[in-house]
Amino acid sequence: MLQSDLFDATPLTLVEDAESGIRYLPDVVRQATAHAWFEQALANVAWGNQRRLMYEREVDVPRLMAHFSLEAPDLPEPLIAAAAQMRMIAGAQFNSVGLNLYRDGNDSVAPHNDKTQGLVPGAPIAILSLGATRRMTLRAKSGKGRTLNVDLHAGSVMVMSYASQFTHNHGIPKMSGVDGPRISLAFRCFDASKLKER
């Protein structure tokens, strides 16, 4: 990775906790690089459609997904470069990346916390945004405080602590006026034995 691929991003702390909290880091990846990674992922990733049960009916998950072990010998080059940058930014030895493709403003993910089962306790999760800007909602599970809305721009990274998965939900709501597709790359640290099961 070239040093010039990094900008001096000023972090915005959205949630504080005993670990690193939830932080929004704008302009981590320069725009030209973010654009190139977006185009490569859109064209080359084998995007999958998942189904889930909702009120006893099987429905499509409203976004496409893919997953890579970062230890795969044939990991595509942009993911090698992105993982190196995310490891440096978040100070974590990520070994897994989950990709989400939001095709338009109708695609979404409901408020949730990341499943912690299989994750290395204390290791953060870093979400890199590419493509169109989408809004993330952050809300305390306790119901206290207001919902935080954060616009996730291309090249930005949201770093969420392991601890915050127990206290806060995050989601990407459907939205009108979205300017094209968005791809998010969620970097996680799995326990080595669990990584094989993914």
Ligand SMILES: O=C(O)CCC(=O)C(=O)O
């Ligand atoms: O697309 C995003 O920014 C959020 C993704 C997410 O919540 C997840 O992968 O669990």
